[in-house]
Amino acid sequence: MVASRQDAWTEDDDLVLAEVTLRHIRDGGTQLAAFEEVGQRLGRTAAACGFRWNSAVRKRYDAAIAIAKGQRQQLKKIGRVMARTEFATEAPEPQAAAHSIPSPMPQIVTTSMTSAPAVIAAKLDEEHDIDAAIRLLTNQKETLRRLRQLEHELEHRDMELKELREANVRMKKELENVQGVNEDYKALVQIMDRARKLAFLKEEEAAKPVFKMDSNGNLERIE
Secondary structure, three states, rough: OOOOOOOOOOOOHHHHHHHHHHHHHHOOOOOHHHHHHHHHHHHHOOOHHHHHHHHHHHHHOOOOOOOOHHHHHHHEEEHHHHHHHHHHHOOOOOOOOHHHHOOHHHHHHHHHHHHHHHHHHHHHHHHHHHHHHHHHHHHHHHHHHHHHHHHHHHHHHHHHHHHHHHHHHHHHHHHHHHHHHHHHHHHHHHHHHHHHHHHHHHHHHHOOOOEEEEEOOOOEEOO
């Protein structure tokens, strides 16, 4: 993979950098080799990975680094003990003439072979600790991914809520406009009803007979 990325580091990138670097520290490798491996996985240069580790990531994993270094020391001790044990097992038998002189070699071999299980047990404990730290980093990675997913869903829900609120405001305005039209229509109906009643009264008044008194005192109907 060509190292060409120039974008910002993400939490996932930092977790990959921490996991690979801790593994190299535990196995006795160099940090340069770790940075080169991370660079190949992330598409970045080894220098960029080293700068990110020293400037931002390393200080967050002091405890895990101490565990990894302790395990590396235990691995070295186990290697030396096993080498001495194999050398003592393959050593030639002493000459018959030397039987009269007590040799401390059997005691050394016995002591080394007796202490080897304890050292191996300590190594297994250290491996368990570093594996637990790696699992913790993996779980943290999954938690961060789930958190980003929830944040995205929350942002989507907020947008939907905003749209619903805006639609509610528009509907209220339309309802107010409709209510205003209804009130105007009612007022118009009332005016028309009054006008109709007035016209009806005028017709009734016009239909009533009109009388006029003549000079003799008689009432005379006027059409």
